[in-house]
Structures are given as structure tokens and as C-alpha cells.
Amino acid sequence: MEFIPTREAGLARLNAFLPQAGRAYAAGRNYDEPDSVSGLSPYLRHRIVTEPELLEAVLSRHTPAAAEKFIQEVYWRTYWKGWLEMRPTVWAQYRTGLRAALNRVQTEAGLRRAWKAACAGETGIDAFDHWAQELAATGYLHNHARMWFASIWVFTLRLPWELGADFFLRHLLDGDPASNTLGWRWVAGLQTPGKTYLARPDNIATYTRGRFRPMGLAQEAPPLDGPPAPPRMVPPTGDTPPKGRIGVLLTEDDLSPDWLLDRVDAADVAVFDGTALRSPLHVSQNVQAFVTGALADLDNRIGPVRRLATPEDVTRWAEGFEAIALPHPPVGATADALHAAMDGTRTHRMLRDHDRMAWPNATAGFFKFKKRIPELLKAHDRQADLFG
Ligand SMILES: Cc1cc2nc3c(=O)[nH]c(=O)nc-3n(C[C@H](O)[C@H](O)[C@H](O)COP(=O)(O)OP(=O)(O)OC[C@H]3O[C@@H](n4cnc5c(N)ncnc54)[C@H](O)[C@@H]3O)c2cc1C
Structure with a gap:
């Protein structure tokens, strides 16, 4: 595609x-x-x-x-x-787990080799290797391939699930903190306690129409250990549109901002591109290019939008306004960065009716x-x- x-x-x-x-x-x-x-x-x-x-x-x-x-x-x-x-600490736990796993990669040569082989598609499991390379080349994988891939990563290769989730986030054009983190947790048995997803050769053969029937896959999928889901917080309801001299701040999470621009008299419109924050490692060229292209398209649709490259740029830019209006940035790395960058700024995080x-x-x-x-x-x- x-x-x-x-x-x-x-x-x-x-x-x-x-x-x-x-x-x-x-x-x-x-x-x-x-x-x-x-x-x-x-x-x-x-x-x-x-x-x-x-x-x-x-x-x-x-x-x-x-x-x-x-x-x-x-x-x-x-x-x-x-x-x-409603449970943002699950995202924080993922990031902490990822940092710990990346530290282990630095110090454990065996783990480092296995992780690199999995990311490069050089494990010897033909189907898995194909999907790893397909993802790196195209920035996309079919849902069923994501499920099989994650299951083999966790239960056959026995690699930390956070490293797999990070590999996906770095390469998927649709890489999303919620769908990705919770998709991996679901496969690993952390999301629905006791329920895991086991990739089976017959199922793979059927749904790849015989292209693959990998040998040597794990035959059982015991759920990983993890803390229980944290208590639920109240979901965001969205702020009202601010009045005065307003800066509108966009992120890669919502590139159709007409609904917000119709409600706010914007003195300036800027975009903070948090794509590189998806991972502590390099985010793929495909992902970067997709977002860069999407921002150029945004310029064509609504007129030139100012680029803010770093959280410090956001802080400086925000000082020029009485308040900042932005589409509610969903839980994830961009929201984390903006939270810190706009501490002390009057922000109105507006929510689409759908959400x-x-x-x-x-x-x-x-x-x-x-x-x-x-x-x-x-x-x-x-x-x-x-x-x-
Ligand atoms: C381990 C794992 C990681 C995943 N990571 C991501 C991710 O980072 N970003 C992401 O958008 N999806 C993710 N998914 C969900 C799903 O695989 C993709 O949304 C879907 O494959 C996208 O392809 P599509 O648009 O052709 O889907 P279609 O089948 O055409 O579905 C239409 C739309 O529905 C939504 N959707 C479909 N299936 C799911 C699902 N299982 N979970 C959530 N939304 C879904 C997507 O927005 C999709 O575009 C993940 C699934 C797994 C198992």
C-alpha cells in the first residue's frame, strides 16, 4: 500500500x-x-x-x-x-519499562543480539522476518500480522514486550500511544488479565493463504506478570474556547483543525511536531516523511502554519498570547512534552464531540x-x- x-x-x-x-x-x-x-x-x-x-x-x-x-x-x-x-499511568509504566529494557540491551549481549535480529527480520522464522521487513519498508502491517508478530516476539522469542511496542511505534505510520501500547498489552496478557494471544501455524497458513506456516513457534502463551490496571480517572471533558489574544497550537494528533479554528479567534496558528518523541531511539524515515508531508498539506489547506521544533520553542511562542487553545493532546509523548512546556500557561484543551x-x-x-x-x-x- x-x-x-x-x-x-x-x-x-x-x-x-x-x-x-x-x-x-x-x-x-x-x-x-x-x-x-x-x-x-x-x-x-x-x-x-x-x-x-x-x-x-x-x-x-x-x-x-x-x-x-x-x-x-x-x-x-x-x-x-x-x-x-482514564488510566494515563499505564502509558508512564510502558515508558519506564521501555527505558529499563533499553538499559538491559546495553548490558546484555545475548538480549542485544536477539533484539537486533528481530528488528532486522533475521530470526530464521520466515513469516516473522517477512513482517519485520515489510513494516520497515512500508510503515504498515495488517492487523492480523501485528497480532502474530507481537505474539511471536513475546512468547517465542521471549523478548521484552516494550521493545516490540517501541519497534512498532518507530516504524508504523499509524503508530499510536493508545492502540499500540494496549494492543501489545492485550497480546501479552497484561490488558485482559489471564487472556493472551497465541500465534498458531495453522491460523497463519489460513490467513496468509498458505504463504507461511512457520515452524518452532511457542505452543503456549502464559500471561506476563504486570501490575493490575490502575484506578480509573475522570475522562477529560474539554475546555471552553478562550477569548482574548489567542495562539492555536496543533500537534500531529489532529491535522483537521477547522472545528477548533471556527470557535477561536486565532492571532497565530502553530504546530508542534512531536514525532521524534515517539521513542528514545530514532523514529523511521518513513514516519518522519509522512508527518512532514502531512504538515505541508496542512499549510496548503489552511494557510502557512508556524513550525515549533522543540518544547522550548513552544514555551517561548506561548508567552506571546493571553491563552493557548489546542485540540486535547491524547495521552502519549507529545502530551507529556506539552504538559511540561506549557506549565504556567493558560491552556484550553478542547475536545472533539466524538471523543x-x-x-x-x-x-x-x-x-x-x-x-x-x-x-x-x-x-x-x-x-x-x-x-x-
Ligand atoms: C500489537 C498491535 C499494535 C497495534 N498498533 C497500532 C497503532 O500503533 N496504531 C493504530 O492505529 N492501530 C494499531 N493497531 C490496531 C490495528 O492493527 C490497526 O489499526 C489496523 O491494522 C490499521 O489498518 P487499517 O486501517 O487497514 O484497518 P481497518 O481494518 O480498515 O480498520 C479501520 C480502522 O479501524 C481502526 N482499527 C481497526 N482495528 C483496530 C484495532 N485492533 N485496534 C484499534 N483500532 C483499530 C483503525 O483506526 C483503522 O484504520 C495495533 C494492533 C496490534 C495487535
Whole structure:
């Protein structure tokens, strides 16, 4: 799949995929083939295309029953985001675990060799090696390949899961603190206590249509040990738009800011690109290029946007305004950096209606959350302006 970092390309991909978003998606989505899924995640992750406009387009073409599976998958992203917003310490624990694992890599030669081989796709497990190289080359992996890859990383290669999550974040164009961290935790048995995901040769053979049937995979997947999920915090509800001399600050998390610019009289619009903060290691050229391209596209769509390269630049820039308005930066490295950079600044973190309505429902597992989807879709319908 080729991912051109423009809204036009995202909308073209959406339109091309639409006929397939109904029962064809439900039947074919588990096959690791480019045409079985939408490939929209790099656009959704950066909100170059937004969830409400995707849902509206799908529902203008299919009945809710026919598109149920696709709609649920889109809401998985929303659910993970809401879950992490209410439990931000899980992100902090991941970063601490990652630092510890990277320290071990420095001092343990065996671990360093195994980690490097896994990242380079040189383990001798053909399917795994193929996916490692595919990810590095394209910035994308099919969902099923992500599940198999993570499972083999944790249970067959017995590498620290945080190193695998970091490898994904450095290379995935859609690399997302919530979906990625919680996806890895889910495979490893840390997210749903006692439940793990075991990659099985037969399942891989079926869903790669016989391209792979790897030998020597772990035959069981005992859950990893980890602290229980922290108590839930109140989800963010979003601040009101500020008045006065306002600076609008964007991040790679929301590159369709019209909804916010319509509500705020902006004296200046700037963007802080936190892509490099995804990992303590180098983030891939593909990821950097995608975000750089998406920011150039943003300039073309809304006029030149000032670039702020470092958190210090953000602090200095923010001093010129009475208040800063920004789309609520979701839990992750960018939000961490901005939190520190804007300590003492009057900030108004504004929330899209899609998130404000859905996030509070991420109280327990997805099974409970998904029962609320019909209600959430109705609320979207009522608020037609959401689809703008
Ligand atoms: C270990 C692991 C790590 C992952 N890391 C990320 C990540 O960093 N960023 C990311 O966006 N997704 C991640 N996912 C979820 C999922 O694999 C991708 O969202 C999906 O493969 C994107 O491809 P697509 O757009 O073609 O999906 P489609 O099947 O076409 O789905 C449409 C949209 O629904 C959402 N979606 C679909 N499946 C999931 C899911 N399981 N969890 C959350 N959202 C989903 C995505 O936004 C996707 O674009 C991860 C999954 C696993 C198992």
C-alpha cells in the first residue's frame, strides 16, 4: 500500500474502500492481504480524515447491520484512546519499562543480539522476518500480522514486550500511544488479565493463504506478570474556547483543525511536531516523511502554519498570547512534552464531540463499550455539524 500524506489521498482511499466496508469487510478482514482492509489508519491516526466523516460515509453506503464489523473496528481506536485517557499511568509504566529494557540491551549481549535480529527480520522464522521487513519498508502491517508478530516476539522469542511496542511505534505510520501500547498489552496478557494471544501455524497458513506456516513457534502463551490496571480517572471533558489574544497550537494528533479554528479567534496558528518523541531511539524515515508531508498539506489547506521544533520553542511562542487553545493532546509523548512546556500557561484543551461522547464509556472491556455504539452513532446523527 502507498500512503500519500494528504487529505486528498486519504479521502480517495476512503472512497475507493467504501463499497467494501459492509459484509465484504466482515468476511475478509482477517486475511493478510492489502485489499481486505481500508489502509486508512495513517490518516485516522493524524486525523487527516476523521472518525465521524468516515462513519458518515460508511453509513451513507451501508446499513448499520451490514457495516457493523467495520464500525466496531473504528470504535476500537476510540475505545483504546478513552481507556488510556482514564488510566494515563499505564502509558508512564510502558515508558519506564521501555527505558529499563533499553538499559538491559546495553548490558546484555545475548538480549542485544536477539533484539537486533528481530528488528532486522533475521530470526530464521520466515513469516516473522517477512513482517519485520515489510513494516520497515512500508510503515504498515495488517492487523492480523501485528497480532502474530507481537505474539511471536513475546512468547517465542521471549523478548521484552516494550521493545516490540517501541519497534512498532518507530516504524508504523499509524503508530499510536493508545492502540499500540494496549494492543501489545492485550497480546501479552497484561490488558485482559489471564487472556493472551497465541500465534498458531495453522491460523497463519489460513490467513496468509498458505504463504507461511512457520515452524518452532511457542505452543503456549502464559500471561506476563504486570501490575493490575490502575484506578480509573475522570475522562477529560474539554475546555471552553478562550477569548482574548489567542495562539492555536496543533500537534500531529489532529491535522483537521477547522472545528477548533471556527470557535477561536486565532492571532497565530502553530504546530508542534512531536514525532521524534515517539521513542528514545530514532523514529523511521518513513514516519518522519509522512508527518512532514502531512504538515505541508496542512499549510496548503489552511494557510502557512508556524513550525515549533522543540518544547522550548513552544514555551517561548506561548508567552506571546493571553491563552493557548489546542485540540486535547491524547495521552502519549507529545502530551507529556506539552504538559511540561506549557506549565504556567493558560491552556484550553478542547475536545472533539466524538471523543467527549465516547471516551467516558471505556470503563471496562470493549464488549461493554461496543453496546453503546448504536447510541453514539445516533448522537452523531443528531449533531450534524460533527460531520463537517
Ligand atoms: C500489537 C498491535 C499494535 C497495534 N498498533 C497500532 C497503532 O500503533 N496504531 C493504530 O492505529 N492501530 C494499531 N493497531 C490496531 C490495528 O492493527 C490497526 O489499526 C489496523 O491494522 C490499521 O489498518 P487499517 O486501517 O487497514 O484497518 P481497518 O481494518 O480498515 O480498520 C479501520 C480502522 O479501524 C481502526 N482499527 C481497526 N482495528 C483496530 C484495532 N485492533 N485496534 C484499534 N483500532 C483499530 C483503525 O483506526 C483503522 O484504520 C495495533 C494492533 C496490534 C495487535
